[in-house]
Amino acid sequence: MDGTSGEDYADRLVQLSDARWKRLLNVQTPYRWHLRRHRLGRTLDVGCGIGRNLAWLPDGSVGVDHNEASVRVARGRGLAAFTVAEWRRADQAVAGSFDSLLLAHVVEHMTIGEARALLEEHLPAVRLGGRVLVICPQERGFASDPTHVEWFDDGKIANLLAQSGLQVRRASSFPLPRRAGRVFRYNEFVVEAVKH
Structure with a gap:
């Protein structure tokens, strides 16, 4: 995760999300709809x-990130965001107080062992x-991001979730069918599980 912890990475995220063509075409609309759905x-x-996702989650939602510069940007946008160290002592870090946990474009930046530890911590x-x-x-x-460390397809994600004691409910490809993922940069694996 070292490639994602610096201010340069936060700057890159801002530049990518604020690209003029993305704002003009409002390319995030389908992803926002999908998240809300x-x-x-x-x-x-x-x-x-x-x-980016936190802004479209329901009231009371909270973000956590290891990149202090990213957290500052999120807070500057009026969002409730914490660094990892802040989260560990935050009043909001109460067992059983959230309806869901979201890991969007996170686990591919680490090894499967690190991903499991991150999931189980939260x-x-x-x-x-x-x-x-x-x-x-x-x-x-x-392939588009040099900070990606380990490949996670839907099967590997499902295995990660199951090993953490979760019941996998569904896996899908979004926004296009699975075969588009080889050529369309923004196609995603989406796997949902339930804590029981």
């Missing part, structure tokens, strides 16, 4: 970055019956 409720957004904050949603890029998206 999951009806996650109060969500703990782990690896929230600059708050899972206690999710209530029984709550959900975990993991989103990862497909082939073209994975």
Whole structure:
């Protein structure tokens, strides 16, 4: 995760999300719709970055990220975001107080062992019956970022979730069918599980 911890990485996220063509075409609309469609409720957004998803989650949702510069950007946008150290002592870090945990474009930046440790550290904050949603890029998206460390397809994500004691409910490809992931940079694996 070292490639994602510096101010340069936060600056890169801002530049990518604020690209003029993306704003003009409003390319985030389908992704926002997709996230809302999951009806996650109060969500703990782990690896929230600059708050791209956090901004569209229900009230009371909170973001956590290891990149201090990204957290500053998210806060500057009026979002509730914490560094990892701040989260560990935050009043909001209460067991069972969140409806869902979101890991969107996070686990591919680490090894499977690191991903499991990250998931298990934050899972206690999710209530029984709550959900975990993991989103990862497909082939073209994975290859587009030099900070990506380990490839996670839907099967590997499902295995990660199951090893953490979660019941996998569904796996899908978004926004296009799975075969598009080899050429379309923004196609994603989406895997949802339930804490029981």
